[in-house]
Amino acid sequence: xxxxLLQLTAVSKRFSRTLDAGARIAAWLGAGEGAQxxxxxxxxxxxxxxRETLALVGESGCGKSTLGRVAAGIYAPDDGTVSLxxxxxxxxxKRPRKITTKVQTVFQDPFASLNPRMIVGDxxxxxxxxxxxxxxxxxxxxxxxxxxxxxxxxxxxxxYPHQFSGGQRQRIAIARALAMQPDLLICDEPVAxxxxxxxxxxxxxxxxxxxxxxxxxxxxxxxxxVVRHVSDxxxxxxxxxxxxxxxxxxxxxxxxxxxTRALLASVPRLRRHxxxxxxxxxIEGEIPSPLAPPAGCHFNPRCPMATDRxxxxxxxxxxxxxxxxxxxxxxxxxxx
Amino acid sequence: MNAVTISDPVLAVRGLKTHFFTxxxxxxxxxxxxxxxAxGEILGLVGESGSGKTVTxxxxxxxxxxxxxxxxGSIRFAGRELVGLANEELRxxxxxxxxxxxxxxxxxxxxxxxxxxxxxxxVHAHERVSRSAALARARELLTIVGIPSPDARLAAYPHQLSxxxxxxxxxxxxxxxRPEIIIADEPTTxxxxxxxxxxxxxxxxxxxxxxxxxxxxTHDLAVVSNxxxxxxxxxxxxxxxxxxxxxxxxxxxxxxTRGLLDSVPGDAxxxxxxxxxxxxxxxxxxxxxxxSFRDRCARADQLCATMPELTATAAMxxxxxxxxxxAA
Numbered sequence: 001x002x003x004x005l006l007q008l009t010a011v012s013k014r015f016s017r018t019l020d021a022g023a024r025i026a027a028w029l030g031a032g033e034g035a036q037x038x039x040x041x042x043x044x045x046x047x048x049x050x051r052e053t054l055a056l057v058g059e060s061g062c063g064k065s066t067l068g069r070v071a072a073g074i075y076a077p078d079d080g081t082v083s084l085x086x087x088x089x090x091x092x093x094k095r096p097r098k099i100t101t102k103v104q105t106v107f108q109d110p111f112a113s114l115n116p117r118m119i120v121g122d123x124x125x126x127x128x129x130x131x132x133x134x135x136x137x138x139x140x141x142x143x144x145x146x147x148x149x150x151x152x153x154x155x156x157x158x159x160y161p162h163q164f165s166g167g168q169r170q171r172i173a174i175a176r177a178l179a180m181q182p183d184l185l186i187c188d189e190p191v192a193x194x195x196x197x198x199x200x201x202x203x204x205x206x207x208x209x210x211x212x213x214x215x216x217x218x219x220x221x222x223x224x225x226v227v228r229h230v231s232d233x234x235x236x237x238x239x240x241x242x243x244x245x246x247x248x249x250x251x252x253x254x255x256x257x258x259x260t261r262a263l264l265a266s267v268p269r270l271r272r273h274x275x276x277x278x279x280x281x282x283i284e285g286e287i288p289s290p291l292a293p294p295a296g297c298h299f300n301p302r303c304p305m306a307t308d309r310x311x312x313x314x315x316x317x318x319x320x321x322x323x324x325x326x327x328x329x330x331x332x333x334x335x336x
Numbered sequence: 337m338n339a340v341t342i343s344d345p346v347l348a349v350r351g352l353k354t355h356f357f358t359x360x361x362x363x364x365x366x367x368x369x370x371x372x373x374a375x376g377e378i379l380g381l382v383g384e385s386g387s388g389k390t391v392t393x394x395x396x397x398x399x400x401x402x403x404x405x406x407x408x409g410s411i412r413f414a415g416r417e418l419v420g421l422a423n424e425e426l427r428x429x430x431x432x433x434x435x436x437x438x439x440x441x442x443x444x445x446x447x448x449x450x451x452x453x454x455x456x457x458x459v460h461a462h463e464r465v466s467r468s469a470a471l472a473r474a475r476e477l478l479t480i481v482g483i484p485s486p487d488a489r490l491a492a493y494p495h496q497l498s499x500x501x502x503x504x505x506x507x508x509x510x511x512x513x514r515p516e517i518i519i520a521d522e523p524t525t526x527x528x529x530x531x532x533x534x535x536x537x538x539x540x541x542x543x544x545x546x547x548x549x550x551x552x553x554t555h556d557l558a559v560v561s562n563x564x565x566x567x568x569x570x571x572x573x574x575x576x577x578x579x580x581x582x583x584x585x586x587x588x589x590x591x592x593t594r595g596l597l598d599s600v601p602g603d604a605x606x607x608x609x610x611x612x613x614x615x616x617x618x619x620x621x622x623x624x625x626x627x628s629f630r631d632r633c634a635r636a637d638q639l640c641a642t643m644p645e646l647t648a649t650a651a652m653x654x655x656x657x658x659x660x661x662x663a664a
Contacts, residue, residue: 059528165616166385195384196555200599200612207609222529225558229601229610248606266533268562270585270600282533286498 004047005216006071006103006184011080013041013066038290040066042240043080045317048184053210053217055231055248057224059263061290062237065188068220072105072186073098084184101131104177108189110169114161120147120172121157127180146175151205167198171205178209185210188220203230224267228252233323236260239290239298242317246324256320256331259299297329305330345372346516346549347396352409354388354395357402361621365391365404367573370646373517376547378540380560380581383570384596386617389553392570393519396551397436398426414516432462435510439522441502445494451478451505452490458509477508482538500531507535511542517549524559536563557597561585566652569593572618572628575646579653589649589660592629627658635659 016037019027041063048054056064069075071082073089076096082089084103090096107113114123124146125139134142144154150171161169170190177185190206191199207230210217221227227234227248234251236244236259244257255261262283285302288294297315300306309329317327354366366388373379383389394400396411398418411418413434418426430436438444446454455474456467465473471490478486481504494502503523510518520539524532540563543550554560560567561581568578569590577590588594595613604610615632618624626643630636639658646656 059530167616195617196557196596197384197599197613198616200601200610201614203601204609204612207607224529225601229604229606263530266530268533268536268556268558270558270561270597270602282537283530286500286531287528 003049005050005052005085006046006048006218007081007083007086008044008046008067008071009081009083010043010045011041011067011070011077011082012039012043013063013070013075014039014078036291039240039293040290041070041077044240044242045080046235046242046245048216048218050183050216051214052233053219053231055227055234056218056220056237057222057227057234057263058237059222059287061239061287063240063290064220064222064237067237068105068186068188068218071184071218072103073100074105101127101133101180102183103186104180104182104184105186105188106170106173106177106190108192110161110166110173110193113173114169114176116161119158119160120164123161123172124157124176124179127176131180133179133181142179146179147172149178149209150175151201165198166194167202170194170202174202174205174209178213182215184216184218186218186220189222190219191226192221192223199226206230224252224264236263239287239293241298241314241327242325243299243327244325245317246321250321250324256324256326257299257328258303258305258330262302297327345374346414347551348372348410348412349392349396350410350412352392352395352411353407354391354400354404355407356404358621363620364573364623365620366395368409369570369573369575371551371568371575373549373551375516375549376543377566378543378550378552378564380564380567381551381553381570382555382557382560382567384555384617386572386620387570388573388620389555389570390521393436393521393551393553396519397430397434398423428462431458431515432513433516435513435515435518437503437506437510437518437520437523439525441499441506441526442494444506445502447494450491450493451497455490455505455509455512458512462513473512474508477511478505480511480542481505481508482534483508498531500527500535503527503535504538507539511546511548514546515548517551519551519553521553522555523552525554525556532559539563557585557600569596572623573620574628574656575654576629576656577654579650583650583653589655589662590629590657591633591635591659591661594661595632627656635661 014037044067056067058064070077076090084100089098089100089103091099121140121143124143128134129139143157147154147156152168152171191202194202219231231248234248235242238259244260255264266283283302294301296312297310300310315327315329317325320326320331349369349371352366352369356363356365369392381389381392395406400406406419452471452474456470459465459470459473475486475490478489483489483501483504524535552560552563564581567581567584568575571592577584577593584593588597598611599613601610613632618628626641630640644656644658646654649655
């Protein structure tokens with residue numbers, strides 16, 4: 001995709017535990033565990049087209065938040081490149097820094113992501129002032145404009161975060177991100193901590209603003225119902241790798257990777273139609289430790305289709321249709 | 337009173353009011369609810385934060401601490417009144433005949449005791465049996481809740497287990513004394529989708545096989561739809577609707593239930609705005625008279641300024657609304 005707004009190319013991110021002196025000596029003597037490395041993201045290539053919403057889906061520990069933070073310029077990747085409009089998101093240095101303001105993030109927990117000792121107006125104005133997007137004289141009008149835009153009263157700028165409910169705080173977090181006038185908005189589980197009725201309000205705000213501002217979004221979520229509603233394309237992650245990628249409607253209609261299929265089947269559904277089948281099938285087994293992922297395809301110990309090849313050779317993400325990719329040796333369209 | 341009538345319920349709650357006497361005023365967390373659960377039945381108690389669902393569970397368990405207090409109502413368990421019972425008598429029931437499972441298994445399990453040791457302690461809390469007999473029972477229950485290689489798990493410490501395994505251990509502990517009822521407060525909320533699916537599957541089987549009654553407290557309608565026989569929906573300290581799970585979910589009568597179901601993504605075409613309930617849950621300190629939902633309700637009129645009664649709509653189904661939704 002040449003016209004991509006965000007391009008991630010072969011991005012990997014590893015986290016290592018630094019050993020203290022005692023542990024180093026123990027490791028040297030052969031008694032300790034040695035340095036442990038989590039490969040949180042393994043060689044992921046993704047592109048997001050302008051005005052598109054790509055959802056990153058997976059269970060805890062699959063690397064979706066890490067990948068989001070790499071895309072946001074919060075973590076520097078260990079391998080691979082991240083570029084926005086063709087320009088790198090982070091500088092090349094010993095300690096790389098984010099060098100664009102055009103990517104902004106909304107985090108999951110609005111109780112942790114807003115500084116409790118700053119008034120809301122300062123929280124929203126801080127970034128735009130620092131980057132000269134607005135002058136000091138115009139700052140309060142600018143804040144009022146964004147507060148109104150996210151459905152809050154313009155006078156709320158003088159209050160502190162603790163005076164707001166979870167839903168209102170998430171609106172403030174959205175206002176803070178949008179006040180930086182980003183081209184790409186990264187939403188990391190933005191409604192996961194909200195009540196059902198408030199979740200719908202915040203999702204509607206997101207849908208409205210996305211349309212009005214022409215935003216491009218990376219939407220990270222474990223909630224398949226939400227993902228199906230807001231995203232154009234979906235990338236399913238499992239233990240650091242993208243296992244399936246494609247248009248949202250296609251994936252929900254006909255998932256090809258056994259993990260995607262199992263994930264879709266294990267979601268409890270509302271029994272809305274009398275006589276309909278409310279049954280769901282749990283996936284066997286648990287997610288293996290990311291410290292020691294299984295060889296070959298990471299999903300093989302839980303997969304009903306696994307063969308010797310799956311235990312030895314990790315499947316590549318291969319194109320199986322227009323804009324559709326699957327990493328499975330036994331996917332319907334990859335098997336001869 | 338339009339009490340829920342089940343012949344011979346394991347647990348029957350009537351007119352329960354649990355209030356918290358705070359400096360800011362009286363917080364009516366639970367304000368007059370009726371519930372009943374029969375043997376082998378799973379009741380889903382559904383509500384958003386602040387609806388009083390957790391306080392209801394704590395009231396039944398006798399775990400409400402000051403400034404909270406049960407001010408009115410009755411909780412009858414196996415023919416015995418629990419309200420006003422001495423602490424020691426409640427302690428005799430808790431964990432033996434009434435068991436509980438909480439949301440976060442990493443805080444409910446003791447981190448410095450192995451799984452086996454804490455299960456033996458739980459057995460000895462109510463029964464005098466040998467350690468080997470207690471361990472054998474623990475092992476048997478770990479197998480029942482679907483834990484592979486139970487002998488290895490008995491020796492393990494909680495931190496060595498995954499979140500899903502810890503919650504299975506917590507459920508196994510709840511089952512140790514073959515309780516008549518288990519109160520489970522958001523037990524799968526902290527778990528991943530695939531692990532939640534496994535646990536719901538096991539719980540459904542356990543209720544069927546052992547005849548234990550369950551009150552499953554949750555905010556997640558989809559979870560109870562797959563699990564519960566009956567559903568009670570709470571809003572601002574009261575039950576606004578109850579009935580057979582399928583009826584409540586497919587033909588909700590209270591505008592709040594209807595609004596909640598509509599606001600879950602699924603039915604609306606992708607990308608469209610979701611039908612949303614306006615406003616937020618009212619403060620329990622300053623509840624206006626009348627229906628607590630009327631400020632957020634499209635059907636509200638002057639009549640709603642008076643509190644609607646919980647009215648029977650079918651066998652064991654009720655709605656608390658002056659203008660229930662009748663058409664599908």
